[in-house]
Amino acid sequence: MPFKPVQLNDGRYLPTIGFGTWKIPKENCASQVDQAVDVGFDHIDTAQAYRNEEEVGQAIKEQGLARKDFWLTTKWSGVDGKQPKQSCEESLEKLGVEYLDLYLIHSPRLCQGDIPGSWKQMEDLYREGKVKSIGVSNFSVEDLQTLLASCSIKPVVNQILLHPYVIGRTEPLLEFHAAQHIVTEAYSALFPLTSQPGGPVDKPLNKIAEKHGVKPEQVLIAWASAKKAVVLTTSRTKERLEGYLAAGDITLSEDDIAELDKAGKKGEQKQVMVKKARTVGRVVLAGAAVYAALRLLGL
Ligand SMILES: NC(=O)C1=CN([C@@H]2O[C@H](COP(=O)(O)OP(=O)(O)OC[C@H]3O[C@@H](n4cnc5c(N)ncnc54)[C@H](O)[C@@H]3O)[C@@H](O)[C@H]2O)C=CC1
């Protein structure tokens, strides 16, 4: 099924795949955004922290797109200790637009223990019409519960890390999103290819890709879509970008999804065990150091 916009809890429609600009150097950013738009992306995701908003704005201007014809998200990242209100003004200026489609709190830790206070600033920006929709990123269930207990306007999305190696621990958050009508936005969906090659997901991923006659990265995008997530991805290559958009036509079977989930959970468990072993190792080393110090002191 081709990517079809999803309706948010404020009534607006969000394109379900977006081009992300994290880590794109300033000098390449405008041309890469231009290419993404040329290929058919109508959703751009950036952030104050990516330090390329001006170049994103340059591409938007070059493209001569009507404002209503593309979706623009940026995020308050707490750069230079600035608060959402000032940061949003600066982002609007850099991007060269009158309003943002979506403004996100990049991480709960930016709120420094006062999620309601930061969210109130987001609500003010919404009421002033500077941002059409507001949301969050990297929020846990607990962070969302804190926000929901005091907000007047609900977040429309939570942009989170989502790929098969984190599905085990992320399922409760996805269920919470669904219950609260908060759309999941997925980043780093291609993690098994970019950062954990050789892991247990590879085998089923390649098998499923072959069965559908598509590329593994397309299967991972289709997997994230099957989890009802809006996918944010990126590439500097035109062919890859075309492939990402074509992933909207892939329908994974229940078995395909279950196989990827199972392999992901297996890989996740290994990571947890490695982490536990490292912690145990550190505790043992610390204990040995204390013991040696006490011996040296003759205690
Ligand atoms: N809110 C947040 O904290 C975060 C948001 N994001 C957003 O999400 C966007 C996408 O994030 P990424 O982690 O870059 O996403 P991603 O998981 O989609 O990775 C994209 C990378 O995968 C590479 N790739 C594609 N196919 C591949 C293959 N077969 N083998 C190896 N590599 C392959 C591409 O060349 C590209 O560099 C960002 O640009 C940003 O907008 C990303 C990270 C954190």
Ligand SMILES: O=CCc1c[nH]c2ccccc12
């Ligand atoms: O968005 C990608 C990762 C990232 C880069 N800068 C920040 C600041 C706050 C949260 C996440 C990130």
